[in-house]
Amino acid sequence: MKFSKSFLPTLKETPAEAVIPSHILMIRAGLVRQLSAGIYTWLPLGYKVLRKVMDIIREEMNAIGGQEFHYPALNPKEIWEQTGRVEAFGDIMFHIKNRDYILAPTHEEIVAWHAKGAITSYKDLPQIWYQIQTKFRNEPRPRSGVIRGRQFIMKDSYSLDRSFEDLDKSYELHDRAYRKIFDRCGLKYFVVGASSGAMGGSKSEEFMVKSDAGEDTVAYCEKCGYAANIEVAQSIAAPAKRHEESKEIYEIHTPNVKSIDELCEFLKIDEHETAKSRIYINDGKPVLVLMLGNDEVNETKLQAVLGGNVRPAHPDELKEITGADAGSIGPVGFKHRIIADNLLKDANNLYSGANKNDYHLGGIDLKRDVPQFEYYDLRTVESGEKCIRCNSTLEVFKAIELGHIFKLGTKYSEALGVNYLDESGKEQPIVMGSYGIGVERVLACYLEQNYDERGIIWKKPLAPFEIHLIALNMKNQNVSETSEQLYNELSDAGYEVLFDDRIDVSAGFKFNDADLLGMPIQLIVSEKNLKDGKVELKIRQSGEKYIVQLTELKDKLKKLLNE
RNA sequence: CGGGGAGUAGCUCAGCCCGGCUAGAGCGCUUGGUUUGGGACCAAGAAGUCGCAGGUUCGAAUCCUGUCUCCCCGACCA
Numbered sequence: 001m002k003f004s005k006s007f008l009p010t011l012k013e014t015p016a017e018a019v020i021p022s023h024i025l026m027i028r029a030g031l032v033r034q035l036s037a038g039i040y041t042w043l044p045l046g047y048k049v050l051r052k053v054m055d056i057i058r059e060e061m062n063a064i065g066g067q068e069f070h071y072p073a074l075n076p077k078e079i080w081e082q083t084g085r086v087e088a089f090g091d092i093m094f095h096i097k098n099r100d101y102i103l104a105p106t107h108e109e110i111v112a113w114h115a116k117g118a119i120t121s122y123k124d125l126p127q128i129w130y131q132i133q134t135k136f137r138n139e140p141r142p143r144s145g146v147i148r149g150r151q152f153i154m155k156d157s158y159s160l161d162r163s164f165e166d167l168d169k170s171y172e173l174h175d176r177a178y179r180k181i182f183d184r185c186g187l188k189y190f191v192v193g194a195s196s197g198a199m200g201g202s203k204s205e206e207f208m209v210k211s212d213a214g215e216d217t218v219a220y221c222e223k224c225g226y227a228a229n230i231e232v233a234q235s236i237a238a239p240a241k242r243h244e245e246s247k248e249i250y251e252i253h254t255p256n257v258k259s260i261d262e263l264c265e266f267l268k269i270d271e272h273e274t275a276k277s278r279i280y281i282n283d284g285k286p287v288l289v290l291m292l293g294n295d296e297v298n299e300t301k302l303q304a305v306l307g308g309n310v311r312p313a314h315p316d317e318l319k320e321i322t323g324a325d326a327g328s329i330g331p332v333g334f335k336h337r338i339i340a341d342n343l344l345k346d347a348n349n350l351y352s353g354a355n356k357n358d359y360h361l362g363g364i365d366l367k368r369d370v371p372q373f374e375y376y377d378l379r380t381v382e383s384g385e386k387c388i389r390c391n392s393t394l395e396v397f398k399a400i401e402l403g404h405i406f407k408l409g410t411k412y413s414e415a416l417g418v419n420y421l422d423e424s425g426k427e428q429p430i431v432m433g434s435y436g437i438g439v440e441r442v443l444a445c446y447l448e449q450n451y452d453e454r455g456i457i458w459k460k461p462l463a464p465f466e467i468h469l470i471a472l473n474m475k476n477q478n479v480s481e482t483s484e485q486l487y488n489e490l491s492d493a494g495y496e497v498l499f500d501d502r503i504d505v506s507a508g509f510k511f512n513d514a515d516l517l518g519m520p521i522q523l524i525v526s527e528k529n530l531k532d533g534k535v536e537l538k539i540r541q542s543g544e545k546y547i548v549q550l551t552e553l554k555d556k557l558k559k560l561l562n563e
Numbered sequence: 564c565g566g567g568g569a570g571u572a573g574c575u576c577a578g579c580c581c582g583g584c585u586a587g588a589g590c591g592c593u594u595g596g597u598u599u600g601g602g603a604c605c606a607a608g609a610a611g612u613c614g615c616a617g618g619u620u621c622g623a624a625u626c627c628u629g630u631c632u633c634c635c636c637g638a639c640c641a
Contacts, residue, residue: 012590012602013575017634037633088641106641140564140639148640215640406641473599508601515601526600536600 001465002487003500007044009033010513020213022447023145025456029517038142038150045517046443048464050153053185053442054132056461057155060181064173066128066157071111073134075104079113083415094136103136108434111158112412115430122162122422125430126170130157132439144213146440147400153440159433162422167407167431171203174405174435178207182402185442186459188449189402192218192227207403207437209445214398219381224390231300234377235385235394240272240292240347247349247363249332254360258327260294263351263360275344275352275364277329279313279321282306282337286313286321289378290331290340290352296380305339305376322355329353331370332361338370341378400445403437456518457541465498466561468519470510472526474503482550483525486535490523493554495561515540521560523553 011028018024026032031046042050058068077100080086086093086102094103104110111129119125135154142148159170182189192206208218208227219233220226228234257266260274271293278289278297287306289297303310315326321336322329330353331338344350348365366373383396410429413419419427443462450457460466467490471483480501487499498519500510507526514522524536529547537546537556548556 009573011574016569016575019635034633085641092639092641108641137640141635141637143635401640404641475599479599505599506601506603507599508603510599511601513602524600528600 001498003498004502008517009043010516012512018145020144020147020448021451022147022213022444025447025451025516026145026444029456032146036150038139038148040146040149040151040440045464049443049458049462050439052462052464053439054153054155056184057132057181057437057439060177060184061128061130061155061157063180064128064177066130069129069131070133071104071107071131073104073136074101075110076100077102079109079416083109083412085109092137092139094138105135105137106154106434106436107131107133107156108158108408108412108432109416111160112416112418112430112432115160115413116416116418119160119418119420119430121420122428125160125162125420126166127160128157128170128173129160130155130435145444147213147444148215149440152438155437155439157435159435161431161433162420162428164407164409164431167409167433170433171405171407174433175205178403178405178435178437181437182207182442184461185446186450186461187402187442187445189445190220190225190227190399192229192399204404204406206401207405208399209402209448210397211400211445211448212398213444213448214400216399216401217396218399219394219396221387221390221392221394223392224387226387226389226394230381230396231298233381233394233396234388235381236388236391237295237343237379237382237385238272239343239345240275240350242346243349246365246368249361249363249365249369251354252351252360252362253358254328255358257358257360267351267360267362269351273349273351275331275340275347275350277331277334277353279318279329280306280310281313281317282310283308286317286336288322288329288331288334288336288338290338290344291379292341292343292347295341295343296382297378298380301376301378305378324353324355324357327353328355328357328359330355330361330364331366332364334370337374338372339374339376339378340366342375343379345375400441400448401438402441402445403435405435406433408432408434451518454512455516458518458520459541460520460561463496463518463520465496465519467495467497467521467523467557468514468517469497469499469523470514470525471499471501472507472510472524474501476527478530479525479527482530482535486523486525486553490554490557495557521557523557 009030014024015027018027030043032040032042034040080102089105093105132155134151136151139148139150142150161167161170187209189207189209192208217230219228219230254266257263260276263274264271274293276291280287280289291297318326333355346367350364351360351362352364354361385394387394410431412432413429418430420430422428446462469483469487471479474480487497490497518540520540522538529535533550534547537548
């Protein structure tokens with residue numbers, strides 16, 4: 001492709017609306033332009049990369065027997081009402097104003113609808129139906145460029161099986177296909193087991209990429225691969241001690257000591273000798289949640305333990321409930337329900353709030369001083385703690401969800417009456433699975449992992465072009481003729497070549513554009529080297545340069561591109 | 564939906580607090596010329612309903628009210 005004839009709007013300056021690297025690079029390198037919040041146009045170069053991602057996905061989906069469909073994005077609302085998902089999606093679903101249609105946020109209903117009556121026998125099963133299509137979700141807050149948009153491209157596939165045992169097989173096929181897809185795209189990713197929540201199913205896994213731009217927080221063990229959403233993650237952490245002898249409770253005047261850190265500093269004690277209290281309101285009733293030291297309450301775990309409605313108490317409620325303000329609250333003498341984290345089990349000689357402003361208590365023995373204690377896992381895992389599986393070190397970080405695979409079961413087939421006849425002639429609901437990949441997210445994640453201060457670094461599988469041919473001075477006849485000839489020869493030889501043939505652009509400008517656009521190899525044609533019949537090859541990623549004879553160019557290219 | 568920030572030329576932004584000449588800069592763009600190994604130089608030029616609506620005023624980019632849009636943090640995220 002010739003640069004001079006292409007729409008390739010590169011930007012020298014960082015656009016104001018972009019914050020994260022992938023978003024900045026997508027705009028600067030002319031891959032996308034924003035139309036509205038969470039709505040992007042893919043420009044030719046960006047779409048070329050996106051197609052490469054889609055091609056890889058297609059190949060791997062076809063390899064597990066997937067059949068490509070193209071379902072409509074515009075759906076009759078009625079079908080979605082039958083599964084109760086118009087209500088379930090609520091404001092997230094886009095509704096058409098002048099007809100009873102919705103814009104599809106996913107396609108379980110439509111797949112089930114088509115399967116109904118068409119798949120009638122066990123002999124028709126299993127099936128894997130997939131598509132690569134635009135999805136619409138009215139996200140309250142689109143963010144991070146294409147990572148969370150109101151309109152985005154998803155590869156979604158659906159397995160149709162006769163039994164849960166067969167669903168396991170379809171699920172495994174997808175699991176393997178997804179790993180191949182992300183491997184081929186050159187992504188560093190990991191897999192998190194998750195509960196399937198409101199999708200209604202038994203098992204699900206999320207494919208994640210570590211990134212500060214991510215919306216999920218996960219705990220991950222590099223060594224054994226243990227990975228869990230922070231909401232459910234567990235770890236091995238040192239518990240509070242039970243000393244042989246319990247001291248007597250005693251009151252300590254602690255003026256202006258509000259936090260655990262301040263308490264430790266004031267009394268010269270260790271965090272593990274302290275207990276922090278948090279008051280929550282559960283269905284209108286106060287609950288004291290006692291945590292060891294500076295451990296944070298994990299509200300998802302707390303919610304699971306308490307059930308019902310859970311919220312932190314307001315500051316003005318604290319005084320009324322405990323007699324003290326935040327920073328001086330403790331379990332001794334607390335008149336309502338108390339639950340504590342497992343790490344505090346049976347601890348003694350603890351320091352905690354006295355339920356009296358500016359006072360703490362020492363010598364607390366939870367067994368002795370606090371009646372009716374309940375212990376649960378309530379803490380939030382932190383970086384550096386030990387893996388519950390292999391005891392090596394856990395890391396906690398943000399991550400982007402790239403793909404999600406679900407065992408759906410019969411929720412949709414039962415709601416829509418999608419049945420088949422088994423060998424004995426008995427009617428059975430089809431067992432479904434659903435498997436998504438955020439296509440744009442693959443690209444965004446790739447960029448988050450492959451760039452430097454000069455721009456994008458494409459590796460061959462996704463690179464829009466393999467070779468960026470740079471003619472340094474097109475006004476020099478030798479340079480323009482040679483580079484033109486190289487462009488034709490290399491293109492004919494099957495290489496994808498981007499030819500910077502711009503006449504009135506200076507050398508430095510071309511170099512900077514080339515580094516920004518990030519093709520794996522830059523082929524530089526200049527007067528200087530051409531005098532000796534030579535050209536220069538530069539590897540974008542490493543910066544290595546080779547001056548080669550024109551006659552040896554193709555051999556060298558072959559070598560470099562196959563490395 | 565809560566909190567914060569921003570809308571002025573294609574892009575990045577200044578001007579606004581303290582109202583007052585034809586509304587500016589850099590980059591980009593057009594034309595001519597000189598340049599061509601790391602975002603060149605000279606000259607001439609085109610380009611803005613100052614987000615929108617209303618108000619105050621002799622006079623509004625600037626002050627007031629409303630409204631829309633965008634960005635960030637949070638909530639939310641099958």
